[in-house]
Amino acid sequence: MKLNKQIAFAVLMSCLLTTPASAQAAAQVLPTPHTVSPELQQLIAAKPLPYWNDHPKNNNEWKAWVNNVGQEATKRLPALREHLGVSVTQGKIGGVPIFTFTPQNLPQANQDRILLNLHGGGYVLGAGESGTQEAVLMAGIGKYKVVYVDYRMAPNFPYPAAIDDAISVYRELLKKTPAEKIGVFGTSTGGGMSLILALRAKAEGLPLPAAIAAGTPWTDMSKTGDSYFTNEGVDNVLVSYDGWLGDAARLYAGGHNLKDPMLSPVYGDVSGFPPTLLTSGTRDLFLSNTVRMHLKLREAGVPADLVVFEGMSHAQYHMNPNASETKFHFTELEHFFNRYLH
Template sequence: MPDAVRARAIALSLMLATALAAPLAAQEAASGWNEFALIQSGANSRPGPRQLPARSIPVPQAGVSPGQQAVIAAPYPPGWNAAPRTVAEWQDLVVRNAAPTLAALPGLREQLGVTSEPVTIAGVKAFVVQPRVLPAVNRDRVLLHLHGGGYVFGPGEAGTREAVLLAAHGGFKVVSVDYRMPPEAPYPAALDDSVAVYRDLLKTTSARRIGVFGTSTGGGLTLALVLRAKAEGLPLPAAIAPGTPWSDLTETGDSYFVNEFADNLLVSWKGWLGHAAALYANGHDLRDPYLSPVYGDFTGFPPAILTSGTRDLFLSNTVRVHRKLRQAGVEADLHVFEGQSHAQYYADPSAPETIEYHAEVARFLDAHLAR
């Protein structure tokens, strides 16, 4: 840079600093902002990891319903930092986690006018969940549901809550897979069961009339199922809805660090989540695309709608999948809700955000499933 140009740049910088000094001086007198800013500037004066101060994050108000604000403000769930070491300890944690959902499900189904019938499909336990009155447009369509829960939570009917909500709000018949889980049945049991049920559905329903959805682990399994279907030469579903997918079982992605402890559901990968990843993988490489599908080939994938929240520990998992789908030329929508932690777009069944989320997913599936 010529000396004259450098001198002019320095002069402009000094003028800008002088112009900003007056309002900042007032802030400094009131709150010490200037001193704080200098400390932060010093802590981040070199390239490298960002050094953040301890801080309090307010509950968002703008554009967030009161019901959703209560969800966002809730304390961490019990057991978020559990580290079970034995089969018995895992089983105890799973039972305690499932109890509130099991207690609330009958009332939720009654309120929403939804039925649930246990079935066995291709030797795999499942539930057929559907509205009491199935809209004519959806009589030849079916959704395959893969539940969330870190591959360890949500056994039996406890895994059907999300299926109940989409059956009600979308008017779809849903087959919810009660796939086998660790510690008794680690990888690839969950994926094998999901593919077995999908393969059986293809015997009676065209792939053009099948959608696949699930949240968190269910979102990761949705992506892994499509990868397996591609590899095995099966027709692919017409559309998928992987909500905040656990697409990378390793602690990789910006939001694993930016949203750590801000997410009031998962809280941190270093809690039970990382232990569940190792338990499910059972010694396999966590970057295997059937475990962490973000490392797979998304070429030819069906249209996808993905959802997350600004505080979601899995926001980066979701964003990375969205970008990779777009790079593969796949139609993919991304919806991010203000202030929400992991999977909170259906935490409160009566919240406007829950209704909005299911309307978006139902609209997307309706647009892509054949009639």
């Protein structure tokens, strides 16, 4: 019980001193597992992201905050593309801005296959190029052509702007590429949107994509799900629903019920869904978002696979390109799409 007493002490101190919230203290006294790659160990041992508990008060503050966080993410992208031999073009599909990422040596089998990528960021982060790291890694490691949707977001464009844009791109892609050659993937908000896209496609009578890879998907935007509590302060990326995350949920929902399946796909009817691969980590605040969706899919008879990384907080499988877990993850996605795309 030594550990919990340490946590208690650290938490108590932080309460008494009214310094950083208790969650930070908890994460920092847990030992870092040594059975994962050195790169992942470094991510696990890191302090909680400095902005997790920011609470922008109005639209201007949100925009300033988003710019600030986004700039950091964008800096490393040109080098990453070069390192992985991935080229990028910008354009529009169905009126929506997109980026297309293409690997140097696109395998013959993937010439006419497309992966649609929906980025993460709580419907506020990831605008423009800043959310493209996952798309670049998938193109570079998985050797697929990736169409990345630069969808509209809060605060300017609340629900359903983001998913409207995603479905517009998907609908347009279908005109030239049959659904059985299209896979959809994304992480966090993008994982949730990948699932919502399938719900929307069903609702609109569109053919469903051949396969979905939903990484630690935001399947319940209300604070429902066990790991919102058990991994609060254990996850060093999101840290807590009660940081910027919950604010962003309400900002994007704009008064809509957070449990509407078009916001929280875990409440949707998933019958007839294509094969789905879900990914999370043992420390992930979204572990329950992931496993609840996985169980729901399996109950509905959908072939649904789950991978949970040891010691990993939210979405860390795409944060360090050099981690063996990153390579493993995108290779899993490659095999998954190879298996299910026509």
